[in-house]
Amino acid sequence: MRFLKGLEVxxxxxxxxxxxxxxxxxxWESGTGKEWLRVVSPSTGQDVGWLPLGSRDDAHRAIASARENAWKLASMPVWQRAALCQAIGAEIDRRADExxxxxxxxxxxxxAEARGETAGAAKAFRNAGEQIKWLETASIPLEDPAKRALSILQPxxxxxxITPWNYPxxxxxxxxxGPGIATGNALVWTPAPTTSLCAMLLMECMIAAGVPEGTVQLVTGEGPVVGDTLVTSPETQGIAFTGSSETGKVIAARSIGKAQLLELGGNGPTIVLDDADLDRAAGCIVKSALANAGQTCTATERVLVDARVHDALVERIVEAVGQIKPMASTDPASKLGALNNExxxxxxxSHLAEAVSLGAKILTGGSRAKNMPTNLYYEPTVIVDVPPDSALHCDETFGPVIPILRFxxxxxxxxxxxxxxxxLSAALFTRDVSRAFRHAERIRCGVVNVNEASSYxxxxxxxxxxxxxxxxxGRTGGRHTLLEMSDLKTITFHLEP
Structure with missing residues (x-):
């Protein structure tokens, strides 16, 4: 027996x-792998089920099938693919409680968060189905009067x-x-092993809605085995991955020459200026830091606050955090559940211990929650005087922790x-529009939310x-994902006189 993220294999x-x-x-099959993962709920400590850990052969077979059947989606008219996405969304809605x-x-x-996530999945397929119908391309003016040019989108x-466990x-x-089906690509999907059972239900929804046979494959297993096979196979044309920056760098290097859509780690700052609405800032910070127990790429991972309002902001944050306690994830009243894995x-x-050893002070929380169903519940934590070079400030902690630094x-x-x-993302709180634009344009993040949480x-x-x-x-979101997953092809014509 061995262990994978604290679970028995x-x-x-x-x-x-x-x-x-x-x-x-x-x-449906169990694959050719020789190992099974015992999936234990981080919420309850009870067994949820057993997951087959696939082999490279399983991944190669799935890729071959996708390649053989790719034409089915690629040749499907856009309106038909749009209707398919709508049907998948409806099927998710039908099975939402399950x-x-x-x-x-x-x-x-x-x-409550799981219900919101499930509704978001259904909405995602509906949105992709709607947006693909209006994704127009161009007729291109040319210098040569005897020529015409146009562009089209193809899968x-x-x-x-390859997808992670935080929003499975x-x-x-x-x-x-959703975008992959809408644009007509064949997909071989490997979800994170610790959350692959709910991925099966999503796969069942796609099948029930009528996804053409062989165009979407689900292969469960470990990233270095199944995921790496998808990345390195000459039969895949694109790689889509969300996960850690370290793994993303490996994937980028091993999939050179392929289309890459990589959404990696985030540790963007939440900046609070001296003229900010501190009540709003504190509320947004706490909500963003504790949602999904802080396991969100765009969560509040560090707060940079003007020294003149530092104490006032900290007081508000500590007060707000004090009203939220870890509760069993199955409790309808729970607002802070368990971390996913050991x-x-x-x-x-580790991040908290290092910061404290370097002089940081924990004001509330700072340890695993006691008297909970498992040891994966964490007290919501506020920590100040965080050293700028500490891992808590520089790295992605991925937990319900609010590190605060002053400037x-x-x-x-x-x-x-x-x-x-x-x-990845940042937040900025100020009442001054000029300062908002100046700082938002200076901060190197893909998204800067002004007077709103970094996770909005x-x-x-x-x-x-x-x-x-x-x-x-790359960019994800609406038409931008559709464009990332499509080839823009230019076609020119010579017109006879």
């Missing part, structure tokens, strides 16, 4: 347990899709599955903001890492 599942399956070449319940158990988030081919239903739907919880422990000048602010190599986003809005940062390449 065995050579066979227990008799009578719920068994996960893969969907390859139009059929999906949300399993999602909460398997991922660890409160059931890239087979996309390998909504994120694949919004970022990749590996991530250990990182939160005394614009130059100091920009230096602190640039300490982290990531540049609507699914048609472009989001992605700033160039030169460790937060990825």
């Amino acid at each position: 065995h050579d066979r599942p227990e008799a009578g347990a719920r068994l996960g399956q893969m969907f390859i070449n139009g059929s 999906i949300a319940t399993l999602l909460s158990l398997e991922q660890g988030k409160p059931i 890239k081919g087979v996309f390998g899709v 239903v909504a994120l694949p739907s919004i970022y990749y599955l 590996e991530n919880a250990g990182k939160v422990d 005394g000048s614009d130059e100091e602010l920009y230096a602190l903001a640039a300490k982290s190599p990531m540049g 986003w609507e699914t048609h809005v472009p989001v992605g890492g700033a160039a030169g940062t460790s937060s990825g390449t």
Whole structure:
């Protein structure tokens, strides 16, 4: 027996347990791998089921099937693909309670958040189906009077899709599955092992809605095995990945020459200027830091506050955090559920311990929550005097932690903001429009939300890492994802006189 993110891996599942399956070449199967993951709920500590860990052979078979059947979606008229996406959204809505319940158990988030995520997944497919109908291309003016030119959009081919555990239903739907089907690409999807059982339900919805056989494949397993096969296979034309910056760099290097859509880690600053509405700033900071137990790429990961309002802001944040306690994720009243896995919880422990050893002060929280169903619940934490070079400030912590640093000048602010190599999203609180524009344009992030949380986003809005940062390449959101997953082809004509 070995362990994967704190979960046991065995050579066979227990008799009578719920068994996960893969969907390859139009059929459900357990694959050719020799190991099974025992999936235990981070919320309850109870078994959820067993997941087959696929082999490279399973991934190769799925890729071959997708390549063979890619023409079915590619040749489908746009309006028909749009209708298919609408049907998938309707099927998700029909099974929403079932999906949300399993999602909460398997991922660890409160059931209310799981319901919201499931609704977001259905909306994502509907949006993709609507937007693809109006994605127009151009007729291009030419200098040569005997020529005409136009551009069209075509699917890239087979996309390998690798998705994380923090939003295992909504994120694949919004970022990749909905847009991929809408644009006519064949997809081979490998979800994170710790949340692959709810991914199966999403796959069932796509099948029930009528996705052509062989065009969407689900292969469960570990990233270095299944994911790496998708990345390196010469039969995949594109790679879509959301996950850590470290893994993203490996994927980028190993998939050179393919289309890459990579949404990686985030640690964008939340900046509070001296003229900010502190009540609003504190409310947005706490909500963004604690949603999904802080396991969001765009969460409030660090707060940079003008020294003149530091104490007043901290007082408001501590008061707001004091009203939120970890509760069992299955409780309808829960607003703070469990972390997904021991590996991530250990990182939160490590980041806090290092910061404290360097002089930071924990004002509230700072440890695992006691008397909870599992050891994966974390007290919401506010920590001040955070050292600028600490991991808590420079890295993505991915937990319910609010690190606060003060600055005394614009130059100091920009230096602190640039300490982290990531540049996904940021927030800025000020009443001065001129200052808002000046700082928003200076901060190197793909998104800057003014007087709103760093995690605010609507699914048609472009989001992605700033160039030169460790937060990825490409843009997701509405038509922008559709364009990323399409080839723009130019066709010219010579007209006979």
